[in-house]
Amino acid sequence: MGNLSVYNRTAGGGKSAAVLCCICHAAPRPYARDFRGNAIGRCPECGLRFVSPRPPMEAFLRHTYDEDYYGLGNGSRRSQPQDCGGHLARLQHWARPPGRLLDIGSGDGTLLRAAKAAGWLVEGVEMRQQLADRFLADIGCPIHVGGFEEFKPSHQFDAVTLIHVLEHVPDPMAFLRKCRAALKEGGVAYLAAPNTASLNDRIKTGLSRGALKRSRWKHLAADHHLWFFTPATMRRLCRQAGFEVLALATTHPSRKAWPGWLLRGMARLSLGPWLAVALRK
Numbered sequence: 001m002g003n004l005s006v007y008n009r010t011a012g013g014g015k016s017a018a019v020l021c022c023i024c025h026a027a028p029r030p031y032a033r034d035f036r037g038n039a040i041g042r043c044p045e046c047g048l049r050f051v052s053p054r055p056p057m058e059a060f061l062r063h064t065y066d067e068d069y070y071g072l073g074n075g076s077r078r079s080q081p082q083d084c085g086g087h088l089a090r091l092q093h094w095a096r097p098p099g100r101l102l103d104i105g106s107g108d109g110t111l112l113r114a115a116k117a118a119g120w121l122v123e124g125v126e127m128r129q130q131l132a133d134r135f136l137a138d139i140g141c142p143i144h145v146g147g148f149e150e151f152k153p154s155h156q157f158d159a160v161t162l163i164h165v166l167e168h169v170p171d172p173m174a175f176l177r178k179c180r181a182a183l184k185e186g187g188v189a190y191l192a193a194p195n196t197a198s199l200n201d202r203i204k205t206g207l208s209r210g211a212l213k214r215s216r217w218k219h220l221a222a223d224h225h226l227w228f229f230t231p232a233t234m235r236r237l238c239r240q241a242g243f244e245v246l247a248l249a250t251t252h253p254s255r256k257a258w259p260g261w262l263l264r265g266m267a268r269l270s271l272g273p274w275l276a277v278a279l280r281k
Contacts, residue, residue, distance in 0.1 A: 099158030
């Protein structure tokens with residue numbers, strides 16, 4: 001994966017620009033600078049944290065999401081559990097097949113395959129042609145290659161999923177509003193994103209603030225995550241985008257590795273590492 005801080009300090013440094021809060025349109029106040037030099041700001045109105053300044057998105061995407069990021073090059077990238085079965089089950093609490101489902105950021109196709117097996121008529125949107133060719137070609141469904149921002153659907157959907165997508169996009173508010181437009185009336189969107197108010201993040205934030213962590217603020221992954229959501233900021237974002245928030249909970253990707261009592265306690269206190277959000281148009 002490319003190092004965004006190197007880009008900012010060299011080729012892109014002169015082109016990087018300040019970013020406004022996607023919820024309040026307020027200028028951020030300085031919050032932190034991570035171990036690689038990436039600057040993180042915090043909205044003085046809603047508290048949302050995000051990378052600012054940042055380079056133009058075309059350069060950012062080209063520099064950051066290289067072949068190694070996806071495990072397609074000579075380098076290696078540790079695969080992250082995505083709990084697609086859990087995501088699909090939570091979606092289907094609110095919307096069930098048959099119906100049309102659009103998966104944005106389809107990646108290796110795990111959720112698309114599970115949804116198709118469950119009876120959904122599925123379509124995917126994937127930014128990179130290499131991923132579509134390697135992982136999605138054999139699913140037997142339409143795959144739209146390119147950014148969702150440029151996607152022009154010919155019909156609306158009963159459900160839209162975006163699993164660990166929203167923290168990467170240039171404007172989450174505009175992105176969610178386009179998701180809403182892609183849904184039929186009463187349709188359901190389901191998203192997952194990192195919870196930066198999780199127990200793990202709170203501990204690592206304390207260590208970073210106290211200079212007790214060698215790689216300070218590494219847990220925010222500011223080389224490729226642009227926005228750092230909490231339950232409060234995510235709820236506010238989704239409501240302002242025009243959605244009804246059906247459910248907003250936190251979950252853990254590796255539930256079998258942790259005692260049930262601890263996972264239940266973290267969920268009750270919204271301290272799990274992932275946000276899981278169901279929304280209705």
